[in-house]
Amino acid sequence: MTERQIEKETYAVRHESGLWANEFGALGPYRPGVGPRSNPKGWFPTGPDVGERLPDIVATSHTGDTVDVHALRGGGPAVVVFYRSAVW
Amino acid sequence: MALSYDEVDALADYAQEHDVTFPLLSDPDFEIIRRFGILNTLIDPDDHPWYGIPFPGTYVIDADGVVTAKFFENNLFLRPSSEQLLRAALGDEIELEPLSERPTEVLVDVAIGDDPIGVGVLHDLIVRFAVPEGLHLYGEPVPDGMVATAVDFDEDEGLVVRPAIFPPTVDHTLAGTGEVLHIFEGDVTVRVPITHNGRSMQWRDDGSTFIAVRGTVRWQACDDDVCHLPQRHRFELEVEAKPINMFERDRAEDSERMDFKRHFARMSHRRQA
Numbered sequence: 001m002t003e004r005q006i007e008k009e010t011y012a013v014r015h016e017s018g019l020w021a022n023e024f025g026a027l028g029p030y031r032p033g034v035g036p037r038s039n040p041k042g043w044f045p046t047g048p049d050v051g052e053r054l055p056d057i058v059a060t061s062h063t064g065d066t067v068d069v070h071a072l073r074g075g076g077p078a079v080v081v082f083y084r085s086a087v088w
Numbered sequence: 089m090a091l092s093y094d095e096v097d098a099l100a101d102y103a104q105e106h107d108v109t110f111p112l113l114s115d116p117d118f119e120i121i122r123r124f125g126i127l128n129t130l131i132d133p134d135d136h137p138w139y140g141i142p143f144p145g146t147y148v149i150d151a152d153g154v155v156t157a158k159f160f161e162n163n164l165f166l167r168p169s170s171e172q173l174l175r176a177a178l179g180d181e182i183e184l185e186p187l188s189e190r191p192t193e194v195l196v197d198v199a200i201g202d203d204p205i206g207v208g209v210l211h212d213l214i215v216r217f218a219v220p221e222g223l224h225l226y227g228e229p230v231p232d233g234m235v236a237t238a239v240d241f242d243e244d245e246g247l248v249v250r251p252a253i254f255p256p257t258v259d260h261t262l263a264g265t266g267e268v269l270h271i272f273e274g275d276v277t278v279r280v281p282i283t284h285n286g287r288s289m290q291w292r293d294d295g296s297t298f299i300a301v302r303g304t305v306r307w308q309a310c311d312d313d314v315c316h317l318p319q320r321h322r323f324e325l326e327v328e329a330k331p332i333n334m335f336e337r338d339r340a341e342d343s344e345r346m347d348f349k350r351h352f353a354r355m356s357h358r359r360q361a
Contacts, residue, residue, distance in 0.1 A: 008130050009162060024248045025285040026165040026208060035138045038130040039163045044143050046160040047124040054149045057120055059091065059113040062099035067111050069089055070153050077150050077177050081090040082126060082142040084164050086102035086112065087351040 008033055009041035036084070054080065093118050093140040095355070101346035116358075118142075137356040148176040165208040166248070166283065171201050172212060186275055187218035194219055194309050196321045200282075204328040205299070207286045210250060212279040213325075215239050215305055217272070223309045224271035227257035234308060235318040237272060239280050241303035246288020250281040263312065286331050299329040 010033035011023045019027040022037065030037045048054055057069040057080070069080060091113040092099070099112040113120075118140040121127050126142040133139050145160035146168055157176040159168040187195045195218040205211050217237075219225060230236040241249050255277060257270035284299050291297055301324070308318040 006130060022163060022165065024163070024165060024208075025245055025287055026163075027285070028165075035131070035135060036141070036164065038128060038138070040130060040143065041162070044160075044162060045125045046143065046145055046158055047126045048147070048155050050155050050158060052155055053153050054147055054155055055123065057091065057113065059115055059120060060096050061111040061113055062096060062103045062108070063111070064096060064100075065111075067089070067113060069113075072089070072111065073149075073153075075151055077148070077156075078089065079146060079148050079173050079177055081146045082121065082124070083090055083092050083144050083167075084141045085092050085355075086094045087098050087348055087355060 004043065004045075006044050007041040009039045036088070089113060091115055091120060093121065095351070095358075098346075098351040098355070101351070105343045105346045107343070136359040137352070139359070146173065148173065159210075161250075165285075166250070167209055168281075169203065169205075169209045169211050171203055172210060172281070175212075184214075184216065184277065187216060191218040191220045194223065194225070194307065194319065196305055196307075198305065198321070198323040198325065200301070200325060200327055202328070204330045205283055206330045207332060208248075208283055210281040210283045212253075213239070213282050213301065215252075215278040215280065217276040217278075217307065219273055219276060219309065221274075222311050224258075224260065224273045224311070225276065225307045225309055227254055227270040227272060229270070231267070231269070234310075234315070235306055237276075237278070237305075237307045239278060239303060239305050241282075241301070244288055244300075244302070246284050246286065246299060247301065248283045248285055252278055252280045254278050284329055289329055289331055297329055297331060298326045301325045301327050 012032040013021040015021050015027055019029060020031045021027050022032040028037060059067060061067045089111050093115055095116050096114045099114055103112055115121055118127055121142045128141050128143050131139045143160060144164055145158060147155050148157040150156045187197055197216045200213050201211060217225060225237045226234055228236045239252050241247060257272060260269045260271045262269065288299050289297050303323055305321040309316045
């Protein structure tokens with residue numbers, strides 16, 4: 001099976017401030033297409049689909065406890081966010 | 089719950105600074121991110137410390153653990169608002185009143201929630217139609233010469249508009265021709281996720297800030313025999329907006345600022361080792 005190709009979004013405009021704007025006009029020090037602004041253009045994978053069970057997640061939390069997402073939500077709905085970093 | 093590739097102590101500092109009341113999960117070797125298939129592979133594995141972040145997104149799951157909605161954008165700037173997530177998880181908190189019980193013409197209303205919009209945080213502009221019985225509007229694709237229901241925004245460098253979310257259409261077969269049209273009937277609600285990048289902020293005398301959201305709603309109403317002329321409805325909303333994102337706004341009062349530099353250096357060092 002060949003892996004589906006992910007293209008990189010490289011649209012960038014240099015702003016008068018010296019910062020770089022991406023395709024949404026958002027300014028940042030990194031040129032779009034580089035480092036933390038290595039963003040996909042067009043299709044990119046988004047994991048489990050609507051209608052599928054969320055795969056198990058067991059991880060250490062900020063309090064040092066081991067958390068099992070499906071156990072913790074206790075039979076209720078939940079929102080699970082995958083984000084870049086708490087540090088930057 | 090939220091998951092990132094940070095170490096536990098970095099998450100602990102962040103949680104303290106922002107008064108976070110839900111678990112922040114640590115995936116320092118991005119094993120879970122990889123298993124979900126959402127590791128950002130556009131970043132070179134040697135590009136420290138960026139390598140290891142996911143394509144950012146949010147899953148809403150129901151009581152059975154089944155994904156009922158996903159919010160993914162291709163970049164770190166755009167993100168869903170709590171308003172959008174709560175609606176996806178719990179349904180509309182406020183049932184929208186019908187525009188009219190028995191409309192005699194197509195009625196249109198354009199509105200947005202009261203929460204101020206932070207930079208990059210997406211909120212839904214809600215466009216509602218009340219379509220009289222016997223009439224319908226069109227979804228894409230439409231036959232030549234007909235006008236599909238659409239929400240267009242005036243050119244504005246500060247406004248960010250994502251694709252509109254339409255309700256499902258109903259197939260409607262034209263008697264005699266067998267042609268199938270895709271229509272909307274009754275009460276129709278369209279949501280358009282919007283945000284801003286800070287470039288079109290306006291200031292009031294009292295120091296409060298807003299963005300002007302301007303545009304045009306277009307539609308064409310028909311019954312089985314006759315089509316009315318295409319219609320348009322201009323809207324212009326003054327929407328409360330903040331020049332900063334949620335990250336800054338949600339910092340707890342009197343909290344100690346976390347030492348980003350130390351964590352960043354450690355994170356880079358560990359990855360290079």
